[in-house]
Amino acid sequence: xxxxxxxDVAIRSIDLSLARAPRSGPDARVVDGVxxxxxxSATLAxxxxxxxxxxxxxxxxxxxxxxxxxxxxxxxxxEGIPVRNPGRAHRTLTYLTGYVSQSAGARLPxxxxxxxxxxxxxxxxxxxxxxxxxxxxxxxLLDELMLPLGAATKYPYELSAGMRQRVVFxxxxxxxxxxxxxxxxxANMDLExxxxxxxxxxxxRADYGMSAVVVTNEPDVVRDLSADVLVLRGGxxxxxxxxxxxxxxxxxxxxxxxxxAS
Numbered sequence: 001x002x003x004x005x006x007x008d009v010a011i012r013s014i015d016l017s018l019a020r021a022p023r024s025g026p027d028a029r030v031v032d033g034v035x036x037x038x039x040x041s042a043t044l045a046x047x048x049x050x051x052x053x054x055x056x057x058x059x060x061x062x063x064x065x066x067x068x069x070x071x072x073x074x075x076x077x078x079e080g081i082p083v084r085n086p087g088r089a090h091r092t093l094t095y096l097t098g099y100v101s102q103s104a105g106a107r108l109p110x111x112x113x114x115x116x117x118x119x120x121x122x123x124x125x126x127x128x129x130x131x132x133x134x135x136x137x138x139x140x141l142l143d144e145l146m147l148p149l150g151a152a153t154k155y156p157y158e159l160s161a162g163m164r165q166r167v168v169f170x171x172x173x174x175x176x177x178x179x180x181x182x183x184x185x186x187a188n189m190d191l192e193x194x195x196x197x198x199x200x201x202x203x204x205r206a207d208y209g210m211s212a213v214v215v216t217n218e219p220d221v222v223r224d225l226s227a228d229v230l231v232l233r234g235g236x237x238x239x240x241x242x243x244x245x246x247x248x249x250x251x252x253x254x255x256x257x258x259x260x261a262s
Contacts, residue, residue: 006079006080007077007079007080009037009038009039009040010038010039010040010042010078010079010178010179010211011036011037011038011044011061011076011077011078011079011179011211011213012037012038012076012077013034013035013036013037013061013074013075013076014035014074014075014076015033015034015035015073015074015075016031016033016034016035016057016071016073016074016075016076017029017031017032017033017034017071017072017073017074018030018031018053018056018057018060018069018070018071018072018235019069019070019072020056020068020069021068021069021070022068027072029072029235030053030056030069030235031053031056031057031060031232031235032235032236033073033074033236033237034053034057034074034230034232034235034236034237035074035237036228036230036237036240038179038211038213038228039211040178040209040211041205041206041209041210041211042205042211042212042227042228043201043205043211043212043213043214043225043226043227043228044211044212044213044214044227044228044229044230045214045215045216045221045222045225045227045228045229045230046058046213046214046215046216046229046230046231046232047215047216047217047222047229047230047231047232048217048231048232048233048238049233051234052232052233052234052235053232053234053235054183054215054232055101055102055183055215056069057232058099058101058181058182058183058213058215059099059101060076060083061076061078061083061097061181061213062078062094062097062099062181063078063083063086063090063093063094063097063099064099064101070084071083071084078093078096078097078179079093079096079097079178079179081093081096095125095175096177096178096179097177097178097179097180097181098171098172098173098174098175098177098179098180098181098182099172099180099181099182100168100169100172100180100181100182100183100185101183102183102184102215103187104165104168104183105156105161105164105165105167105168105187105188106161106164108156108164108167108168109156110155110156110157111155112155112156113152113153113154113155114142114147114151114152114153114154114155114156114159114167115135115138115152115153117156117167117171118138118141118142118167118170118171118174119134119137119138119174120171121171121174121175122134122137122174122175135152137174138152138170138174139152141170141173141174142170144170144196144200145166145169145170145193145196145197145200146166146192146193146196147163147166147167147170151163151167160188161188162188162189162190162193164188165185165186165187165188165189166189166193166197169182169185169197169200173200173204176204176208176210177210178209178210178211179210179211179212179213180201180204180210180211180212180213180214181212181213182212182213182214182215183215184215184216185197185214185216186198186216186218186221198221198224198225201225202225212225214227219244222243222244223243223244226243227242227243228240228241228242228243229241229242229243229244229247231247231249236250237250238250
């Protein structure tokens with residue numbers, strides 16, 4: 001069932017510029033003047049070389065706590081909430097979004113079980129949550145992402161890298177987010193599991209209109225998710241369009257088609 005929405009689109013970014021404050025010296029601009037619109041129930045793939053600003057853009061849009069990284073120009077709204085100085089709305093922003101950061105599977109808390117890791121976004125907001133209902137939700141996500149139910153009682157260090165990545169993915173989906181932000185989410189997954197993870201995105205897109213922003217340099221991911229594409233280089237948008245075969249390139253980026261050819 002579709003959820004009521006107040007915003008007309010999932011994300012609207014207008015000349016968004018981001019900078020990271022180093023320990024010494026002036027701020028370093030990492031994203032410069034990026035504009036795009038992501039409708040509800042749609043997917044955007046952000047592509048480009050290492051250091052192009054992909055992960056920084058994702059973190060800011062997701063409302064992640066990234067010390068020293070912030071908006072220095074333009075604006076962006078996620079489900080109608082500004083990412084620049086959101087104030088009290090920041091908690092709402094993190095509730096409406098799911099976030100899979102880069103290499104998040106390697107940074108899971110060692111002293112929490114898999115069930116605790118996945119359920120933490122719910123428990124942190126309501127400690128009186130029905131534990132039986134939460135256990136059912138966790139078990140459903142484990143099954144959907146092809147993890148054995150026995151994994152719920154294990155600790156992250158007992159799992160393979162691919163299994164930990166699926167735990168992170170499940171955690172990002174547990175609140176049924178309106179927008180999923182995922183940085184290289186299919187890393188360390190074999191082909192069958194990748195298919196299940198992509199189906200999880202498509203299912204939520206169809207069931208309640210979830211949108212997604214995925215950082216990837218894999219054309220097959222773009223194709224499977226029927227995604228729009230934003231190509232970054234050096235913090236600048238150099239191409240935008242639907243799929244990898246229908247991109248409008250800026251004059252400065254016309255020679256960089258190889259960025260998405262891998």
